[in-house]
Amino acid sequence: MTAPDGPRGRSRLTETPDRRGAFPRLAQEQLDVLAEHGERRRVEAGEVLFREGERCEEFIVLLSCVVEIVHDLGDVEQRTVAVHGPGRFLGELGLLEGEAAFNTAIVSEPGEVLAVPWEEQRDLVAGDQILGDLVLRAYLGRRSLLIGVGAGFRILGSYYSPATRRLREFAARNRLPHRWIDLERDRQAEELLQRFSIRPEETPVVIWKGREVLRNPSPTDLARLAGLPAPTPDVADSDLVVVGAGPAGLASAVYGASDGLDTVIVDAIATGGQAGASSRIENYLGFPSGISGGELIERAVIQARKFGARMIVPLQAAGLERRDDHYAVRFTDGSVAEARTVVLAPGVSYRKLDAPGIARFEGTNVFYAATLHEAQQCGEDPVAVVGGGNAGGQAALFLAEYTPQVHLIVRGDDLGANMSRYLADQVDRHRGIQVLLHHEVHEALGDDVLRSVAVRDGTTGRVHEVPARALFVFIGARPHTDWLAGALVTDRSGFVLTGADAQAAADPDTWADRARSPMMLETTLPGVFAAGDVRSGSVKRVASAAGEGAMAIRLVHEHLAEEGSLVRIPTTGGRAPTGDIGDHTREPAGRHPAVGGPPQR
The missing domain is CATH 2.60.120.10 (Jelly Rolls)
Structure with missing residues (x-):
C-alpha cells in the first residue's frame, strides 16, 4: 500500500502487488x-x-x-x-x-x-x-x-442503537463496503458531528463522499445510496415471482430466466440467505477446496441477472392472494407484484436463545450470524458459539481465525450427531476451539457489554462461567412464513406443506377444476411452489436448496402448460357474464394434465 498523500506531486508510484488474485494482469x-x-x-x-x-x-x-x-x-x-x-x-x-x-x-x-x-x-x-x-x-x-480497509460510506451511530444495528446488518449482509464509527467510543465521532452539524438525536447517519449525509436513514434509503436496484411501485404480468434470494430462490431465478420466463426475485434484506453468511462451504459439489457463502451467492446473482431476472432488494413480502388465474404478492411498502406463478423461498432465521440476560445484549454482543462484520468486532476477545449443527461448527471455525479462543457450547453428547463428520473432525482438532458437550447457556453476564457466559453442565448440574465478549447463537430455525397466514397451509412449526402433504391438507374446492393433485414442490395453491429451507421436510443443505429451486421451475412449466390448455370463458366489458371470478376457468371433459416446458438443464 502506498503512502496516503494522494495522487499529485509524485513522479513515480510503486504498483501494488497482486493479493489473492485481486489484481491480475491480462494476457x-x-x-x-x-x-x-x-x-x-x-x-x-x-x-x-x-x-x-x-x-x-x-x-x-x-x-x-x-x-x-x-x-x-x-x-x-x-x-x-x-x-x-x-x-x-x-x-x-x-x-x-x-x-x-x-x-x-x-x-x-x-x-x-x-x-x-x-x-x-x-x-x-x-x-x-x-x-x-x-x-x-x-x-x-x-x-x-x-x-477490510473500511472503504465506502461511514455509519455514525451508537453501539446501543437498534437503528444503527439495522443499518450495519443491512450493509454487512449485502457486502457493502463501509466503516462504522461508534458515537460513544470513537474519537472521530465528535469531529464529524460538528463538521456536518449533526445533532446526536439525528443519528444514526450515513456519510458518503465526504459531504453527503443521510440522517436516520432506513435500509431502503441506504440501498438507494449504494445503487442497489430500486423497488418499482408495482410489477404486473410477469411469469414468475420468486420470494427470497437464498440458494433456492436464486436457483429458481437462474433457471426461470434462462428458460425465457419473465422473472422477478425479491428479498427482504439481502441476497444469500443463511448461506450468504457462511464463512466456508466445503461440501458443495464442484468446489473441492470449499467456497465462501458470499462468493457462491455473488456468482449466482450475476448469473441470474445475466439471464434477465429482475432483482429487488430490500423488499419485504406482506401477503399472498389469488386473483383469478394469477397471484399477487403484496409488500410492506404498499407495492404489489402480480405473476402467473410464485416460488416461495424466503428461508429461515435462527431461533433466539431464551436465557436471562440474552435480550439485553442482542445486536451488540449476541448475534445470530457470523460474518466478517461480526468477527472484526470481536478483535482478540474470546467468544462463545451455541449450537451443535453445521452452522455452529462453521461459525466456530470461522471465528477461530480472528480470535484466540472460541467456546462451542453443545447440548448433546456427540459433536457428530447433528454436524457433518468432516466438519466435526475439523472443529475437534482445532486448538483454538474448546468444545463443551452436555452444556447449555444459563445466563449472559455483563454490565454495558457482555463479559462472560454462565453455562450449565447437563451431567453434573454445575454452573460455571466462560469468558466471552460475544455470543453467537445457532439453535434451530424459524421459517419466514408469518406473511403467508391464511393464504396456504403450513405445518405446526410454520414450514410450508408441499406435494403429498399439501394434498392431504388442501381445500378440495381449490383443486376442483384440475384432474391432478399438488405436484412434488407445489403447495396447497396451484401454481405456488416452495423450495429450500422454508419447505416442510426439506434437507436444510445448500445443494438441496439449489436443487429444489431448479426443480421448481420444471414444475412451473408443467403448471403453465396446463393453464394454457384450460378453456377461458370470454368476458364482456371486463366483467364475467355470470358467476364469481373463480368461474372464469373450466377444464374440458376428458382432458388430462398437460406436461410441457423446455427440458431441465
Missing part, C-alpha cells in the same frame, strides 16, 4: 478479445476515470498508463489504497451489479486505456469462461479488500 489473447468490444483512448495525468459514489459505465483496461485508486477523495482521511499499471483492469463487483463505485480512479501517468461498455463486459464475464472467472475472482477479492 495478450484476453486483451485481443476485449479489444473487439471496446475502444482505445488517450488519458492524461489527473484525469478521473470514475468517482466514488457514482456508477461506473465502463470496464477499463490499462494499456500504457498508471492509475491510482483513492478512497475518501478530497476528505481529510483521503488515502491511496492501490496503484495499477499496464495490463491490469479497474473496477470491482459493483460494476457488474449496477452499484455505485466505492473508490475513485485517477490517472497518475498518462497513456492509453481500453474502455468496454459495462453491459458488454457483463456478457463477456458470463460467456467467456476463462476471462469471466479471472475477472469475477478479482472482483470478489477486491470487494473483500474494500470491506
